[in-house]
Amino acid sequence: xxxxxxxxxxxxxxxxxxxxxxxxxxxxxxxxxxxxxxxxxxxxxxxxxxxxxxxxxxxxxxxxxxxxxxxxxxxxxxxxxxxxxxxxxxxxxxxxxxxxxxxxxxxxxxxxxxxxxxxxxxxxxxxxxxxxxxxxxxxxxxxxxxxxxxxxxxxxxxxxxxxxxxxxxxxxxxxxxxxxxxxxxxxxxxxxxxxxxxxxxxxxxxxxxxxxxxxxxxxxxxxxxxxxxxxxxxxxxxxxxxxxxxxxxxxxxxxxxxxxxxxxxxxxxxxxxxxxxxxxxxxxxxxxxxxxxxxxxxxxxxxxxxxxxxxxxxxxxxxxxxxxxxxxxxxxxxx
Numbered sequence: 001x002x003x004x005x006x007x008x009x010x011x012x013x014x015x016x017x018x019x020x021x022x023x024x025x026x027x028x029x030x031x032x033x034x035x036x037x038x039x040x041x042x043x044x045x046x047x048x049x050x051x052x053x054x055x056x057x058x059x060x061x062x063x064x065x066x067x068x069x070x071x072x073x074x075x076x077x078x079x080x081x082x083x084x085x086x087x088x089x090x091x092x093x094x095x096x097x098x099x100x101x102x103x104x105x106x107x108x109x110x111x112x113x114x115x116x117x118x119x120x121x122x123x124x125x126x127x128x129x130x131x132x133x134x135x136x137x138x139x140x141x142x143x144x145x146x147x148x149x150x151x152x153x154x155x156x157x158x159x160x161x162x163x164x165x166x167x168x169x170x171x172x173x174x175x176x177x178x179x180x181x182x183x184x185x186x187x188x189x190x191x192x193x194x195x196x197x198x199x200x201x202x203x204x205x206x207x208x209x210x211x212x213x214x215x216x217x218x219x220x221x222x223x224x225x226x227x228x229x230x231x232x233x234x235x236x237x238x239x240x241x242x243x244x245x246x247x248x249x250x251x252x253x254x255x256x257x258x259x260x261x262x263x264x265x266x267x268x269x270x271x272x273x274x275x276x277x278x279x280x281x282x283x284x285x286x287x288x289x290x291x292x293x294x295x296x297x298x299x300x301x302x303x304x305x306x307x308x309x310x311x312x313x314x315x316x317x318x319x320x321x322x323x324x325x326x327x328x329x330x331x332x333x334x335x
Contacts (some may be wrong), residue, residue: 007063
């Protein structure tokens with residue numbers, strides 16, 4: 001129903017907010033908050049919430065005051081206090097309670113008749129916009145930290161993959177020159193096992209890279225909202241909803257799960273992530289071989305030999321062409 005100022009409507013809004021405040025205080029008393037939060041900070045927040053409730057729940061205005069903006073803001077801020085109680089940052093909890101205290105204080109001043117509701121509403125709107133921007137910037141900072149983790153993992157995996165590629169090159173060189181069938185089979189099995197590991201690392205690397213790109217895109221999007229001069233609190237809160245940083249932190253070591261949080265593309269990306277059990281089965285299948293070289297091993301060896309010979313032939317042809325050009329150059333006549 002559309003809000004219309006009256007004693008009954010205003011009291012109903014006040015009572016709803018007061019009841020929610022009682023619920024938050026009750027949760028604190030029952031220990032329903034993250035135990036990583038500083039205990040003194042939690043009690044400090046509880047005391048302020050109790051003082052806010054005590055001074056607010058019995059106030060009655062004339063019924064002419066338009067207190068809708070205070071009501072809507074208080075509900076959002078109470079939800080934020082609940083969220084901060086689940087986090088591990090005590091400073092964020094205190095700041096969130098302070099914001100709520102400011103809103104209730106302005107609301108109370110309007111009901112007491114100390115300030116006009118339109119003036120107090122404008123002041124609240126400015127503070128709330130500033131507060132949401134600040135929280136959005138804090139989220140962006142956390143988001144960049146997560147992105148740094150992804151980039152760090154990318155670099156680590158790239159170094160590991162380069163080492164594996166060097167191992168493959170070394171094994172390939174050994175395969176070309178190997179004359180013993182038993183050793184040849186073992187060398188080819190080792191190449192297969194290394195390639196399986198390389199493919200697994202490469203899939204994980206691609207997921208990290210994809211997550212990093214998505215984070216960069218989202219950070220740019222939200223960053224543009226922050227620097228924009230005119231955005232409402234609801235729009236800023238919508239932008240803030242993009243940044244589920246706590247969910248991302250839980251799956252930093254599992255980029256395939258982080259993708260679902262970022263882009264809801266879980267089904268497409270599951271195919272990119274190799275199953276460890278499948279890799280182990282592939283590797284274990286390479287263990288037992290006959291003494292005689294298998295046709296696959298011989299074919300692989302011949303393929304490598306052919307590539308090496310082709311490279312040598314190409315290099316030799318280039319050298320012959322260079323010598324021919326030098327021989328065909330005109331020599332000047334000397335008198």
